[in-house]
Amino acid sequence: MTPYKLGKRVLQMISAAIILLPISYTHAFEVGINMHVRHYPNSGDYYLKLAKDYGFTSIREDYPWSQVEGPVGKYSLIGNLGKVDSVFSRSQSNFGMSSMLVLAYTNPLYDKNGYPSSEAAIDAFANYAYWTAKRFKGKVKYYEVWNEWLVGTGVRGNKKPPSEEVFFELVKKTALAVKKADPDAIVMTGSLNPLKDKDNAWLDKLLDMGLMQYVDGISVHPYSYRNPDLEMRKPEGNLAGIDVFEKKLQAKVGRTVPIYITEMGFPTHIGDGGISGDLAAQNVIKYTLLAKSRDYIKGIWWYDLIDDGSNPNNREHRFGFVAQNLVAKPAAANLQKIASIASNYQIVNYKQSENGDNIVVLKKGNERATVTWSNRPIKTEGGVINKLKSFSLSKPQPDKVIPLLIQGDTPVNIDSSTPVLKMSNQP
Template identity: 25%
Template structure:
């Protein structure tokens, strides 16, 4: 038998290097989480850092900064940026939403209740587009060289663009904002459009506009009710083709895809807390295997206390900061695979069984293994002598075990929650 060489990056034409200030394809550099606060909440930030997250995504709201025309109050975001940097966390700030000083009120429909309501129209007049871009450029200049990634808007293909989605209006805003940011801070990292799902028609029109001349990444929110993260593979491949087809000829490397928001609710209708934990770490691992360098989990904390309300139950901790199983799962992932990058997926008989091979700069190998479907057993042959006490295996909840190597090989029981196997200098054999 020969050691298996697996390389998803070569096979799928995925980027080996990442543009701009986006992280490398290595754990835990691109592990992030979404929050809903600006000032205070230092206990939250302590727990976020202790879990192993490296990024925090948060709305950078226009109306919260520009209180009067042309006057910016940065104090809240100055505090948040300081608090993040103090804990070694990087910011992904979303440049959103509209402003009553520049746009008129419009009638919209609440997407949850179905009731009519009044909101401010998204920037569509020349004056409001110019003002939004001017404010965004000032923000990029103020937080230059602080590792911030700027995302232009949140889900403009659904109700967050008012009064209704309009891809051409969004493109005008995105282009003006990119140009203004590049003029103010040429090294700024910019991603867009942060759309809900993959929405190929919206994305195609957006990419065909020439916007990739300005972007460091293309961001999507691959939500899928109840379905596992691995079910997004075909959509990622289609998006990869779309991005590559519209990438300017002068770009040396493929433009990365960013998963800037993605999660599952434990409301009793979507997933259980244990399944949420499994999906969180599998999302991170699967995204890396697809060449996605930055993955933001939605959400950090339950937004309310109703156990049956979908929007209240996306957190990895509850409303009182008590850890859910997902907290321990991401903590274990980061601890066990820090410094490791996905070398590829080991081929198995069942397509629903996953064994990812990860390596670090020291030439060490670890495995992340799980099953999408009901549990199964796989036996792997390893080149290399195991430690006398057997191979070290850590379950996704942090429990450690030792498995002996027999003549049949290393036998693993694959379950929904990944487990991690330390092969040291060993290598899998096909």
């Protein structure tokens, strides 16, 4: 998941301009979370409540092919899939949260447990998708066809991806099967990194084949925590890169294409790309609001709910919003404070000035919320870096910083990278 460098000239043009979006958005923006319920010790309801309590509106989880079909043509809940099945059955009705079901991964019954490439395997995959969508009709809102095809996630056999024609056929038949079972389902595919040249070239070929005739949107995983361009590691630079991607996508298709950020995260491991828990919390707040300010982005599903391991040096073990002992990390505790605003308020305005000040204005009825922060670079002996301050609710920050979350008539100071929230019943 190493993104390429966005052309600096393009990024500079974007960041130097004043970005102004004076539009009131009406679409429901999802603030979701990825879960691995199959590997968690407690019941599915326990983790649904946990996600709900932190303010997430949606969950994303795998529903692997190999745990549905076996033997050939027979469908059931194999192994520990029952826990996942319960989550998809109950998330909306019992917790008021939508869900995204990932149709993916290999099955040892077909193509030597590798990518489904043969006609028989693709047809079988579509049949599994139909059975699944029919089972969850009216319960699951979103379906994502495969997960990170290009990097071989979940592939047990040969990990070399087959041709674009194979993937197109798989998506086409699967999407038609899901829509047949549940016409109201929202189907997406891609799970590519829009900041990588290789991923963009792959998508271009799929679009030329007519991909958008069969899916409702494109899913992206814009990880950039190891990008050699440090600006691209920040929320502002990352979203600017997605803006470039979206403009190319719109020009290619001839219309606005809904984009779903189905995975994004900032790991807190010790090592290259790892950041502090406080900085991760800063980034999560900023990124969530910046994504919401783009009308073409329909939601973000953060990766992930709970740390996947206990090794502090392993980045894959440190993406969680909650530690393995279920203690909330700063990202969870602070997202909880603005979750209602991110989900229920509408963007009125977003401005990014030439000197790096960011101002996001939201409203709900007569209530207003303004979130501000600075992304101004400072000079050091090694060059120019961004000022990074801790994101804290319990301790006042230096330099007269007002940390999120603050209410009342206190003056807002935007000369800080710490996000500041101002609530008011006046415009």
